[in-house]
Amino acid sequence: MKRVFEPVPAIRLDDLTLGYDRHPAVHHLCGEIAQGSLTAIVGPNGAGKSTLLKGIAGALTPLDGGLTLAKGKRLAYLPQSADLDRSFPIHVYDLVAMGLWGSAGIFGRIGFGAKAKIEQAIAAVGLTGFERRPISNLSGGQMQRVLFARLLLQDADIILLDEPFTAIDARTTSDLLALVQRWHGESRTVVAVLHDIETVRRAFPQTLLLARETVAWGATAEVLTPANLLKARQMVEAFDSHAAPCERDAA
């Protein structure tokens, strides 16, 4: 008898609702993201894409429904970089080295053995020679390369990227996209919020089209049809501060 291999999904959403202060940003999401898959999340502004990533990363408690991550998997999350203090006096090398947090923790040693790893990561994003630069001297694209080097060191099984290529030139985008492909080749699960539909069609096999709820989810070519994209644009509703409780919850 042939053994049927049923892989546990990396991420499972059960009627998941996420939001702020009772107002849902995305609601009633159901579905699975398979281990080792490469998924793009696409949708108009205000569709709840970033909120969904935040929820998966555990930075936001679900308002309703369930969110299950495969057990024992390491997760890395790259938010939109607004959170980072670029004026802080720290070097590229030290910032990248923090990717080893998972193995070193708060007190653990980052010894000479780690040095080669850190230098490899910096080389992989094409920043060799920038190790001793303060991060305040970097351009936007270089900063994004630094953050990808840190992600490399995090050695995570599930990697969440929130608009990683926004305001980044074509060459940097293609270099970083190559890293994403490399992670995909290493069977890591990658989920990225993206705006550039062409990039998604070219490089991402799976797509979730989101407009505060699922518009379409599956193989990219089937999801990104003109009809679906139009539907997504129409579905983002205005915020209503007097909104009544969602009726679908009554069931």
Place this chain on the structure above:
Amino acid sequence: MTQLYDLFIGPFAEFDFMRRALVGIFVLSVAAAPIGVFLMLRRMSLTGDAMAHAILPGAAIGYLVAGFSLSAMTLGGLVAGFAVALAAGAVARVTVMKEDASLAAFYLISLALGVTIVSLRGSAIDLFHVLFGNVLALDDDVLVLLAGVTTLTLLLLAALYRPLVMECVDPGFLRSVSRSGGWVHLTFLALVVLNLVAGFHALGTLLAVGMMMLPAAAARFWTADITRLILLASGFGMASGYAGLVVSYAAGSNLPAGPAIILAAGTLYLGSLLIGSQGGLARRLLPRPHLQR
């Protein structure tokens, strides 16, 4: 030659209280300056000032109960400082109010209470002592307290260095890899309170903040590397302590030592502001030709 000796070394060779003052200021600088560096980098420069006001009622109650007792005033100051820090942090976490606003509210209440308590019994002179300290009257107990606080501060800073730096640079990343952000922040605030309480015995509540913030702010004009920043800030603190004591001694009774030390630190800051190599005014105002690459 003798004149130079009389000016720069004589006072310390001759008088025990001058030596004690110097040791006290040196010890204080070693711990307060790195705390100041982190306060500055976390955009919390004014938090030190607020906390310094917040410890006043505790110290005042200690004074009311036990007079000029080191342990009573220290304990009171610590309790008041921790209470305000915790209350401000808790309000920021639970309600919509941000930490700076809730801290402002609590320290103002605390300060008003403190002034009321001091004036209930003491006179203006007592208040003056609590606010401005007396660096020339450090006894053994105070020196031991200062040394103990500095040792504890350095040990804790060394242990918490990594998450502390990460919480400044990229708090989102720290949250995604570790749950330590909250308690690291609280421990850091506790260290701020601890150093202020230690500082107010030597310099008073108001000037203790000066020893924390001025050397750190001055050092920022010279380096963009956090390790050097900390070392330089400590060095600046010691230098201003020494300079302040020398000037104050030379000026006789006209210039009290505590303010003299802070004025020395202030001079260092203004000098760094003018000629500092990292964004000092002179570099900004006197354009030099730009480099090839």
